[in-house]
Amino acid sequence: MKILILVIHVLAAAGIIGLVLLQHGKGADVGAAFGSGASGSLFGATGSANFLSRTTAVLAVVFFLSSMGLAYLSGQRTEQKGVMANQPVPSKPVQPPSEVPVPSGGAPSKAGEIPK
Template identity: 35%
Template sequence: MIILFTIVHVIVCLFLVIVVLLQSGKAADLAGAFGGMGSQTAFGPRGAATVLSKATTISAALFMVTSLTLSVLYTRAGGGSTGTSVLEKAPITQTAPAPKQAAPAPQAPIKVDLQTQDGKTVSTQEIPLPNAPKSAPAQTPAAPKK
C-alpha cells in the first residue's frame, strides 16, 4: 500500500512541476516587467479558468492528499505509538563509574648522602615524603593471661 501511494505521489509531483512551468505568468506582458498594472492583476478581474490552471489546482490537491496519506502510513508502519519521539526509542545505556584506585602505599623517607668531590660522605639526611605516615611508637603485645 505504501509503495502504491509513493508511486502515485511521485507521478503527481512530476505532473505538478510540468503544469506549473507550462503556465504563463499573471503579468507576462511588457507593462508587468516595469511594475505597470496590466489587465491581469492579482486581485483584478479574472478571465475564464484555463485547462492548465484547473490541472494545477487538481494536482496540488492530489499532492496534499498523497503527502498526508504517506505520512500516516509511514507512522503506522513504524510500530511506534503516537507521540513517541526518537529519543524515547533510543536504548538507555548506563556506564558504571570508574573504580576508585587505591592510594599508593606510603613510602619511607628518602636517605640522601651528601658527598664531596673526592667521594667522601659528609653527612646523611632523611627527607620525609608528604604522604609518608608519621612513625607511631611501637606497641608491645599484651602478655597472655593465665
C-alpha cells in the same frame, strides 16, 4: 500500499512542475491582446489558462493527500526486523562504578585521587 502512494506522490509532483512551467504569466495576457497568436490555440485565449489552472489545482490536492498518507503510514509502528529485534530493553540505566579497579597495591582506590 506505501509504494503505491509514493508512486502517486512522485507523479503528482512531476505533473505540477510540468503544468506550472506550461502556464503563462500574467504579463502574457497583454501580448495576446496585440495579436501574439495565443487566441488561436487549442483552448482559446482563456480556455488554456482555465484548463491548466484547474489541472494544476487537482494535482496539488492529490499531492497534498498523498503527502498526508505517507506521513500517516510512516508514523505507524511496524514489527521490527533484524538482529536486534528480540533483545530485552534494560529497566534502568547502567551506572559506572564509583571506584576504579587497580591491579597493584599502593595506587589510588578512588577515581578522583591522583598519585604523587
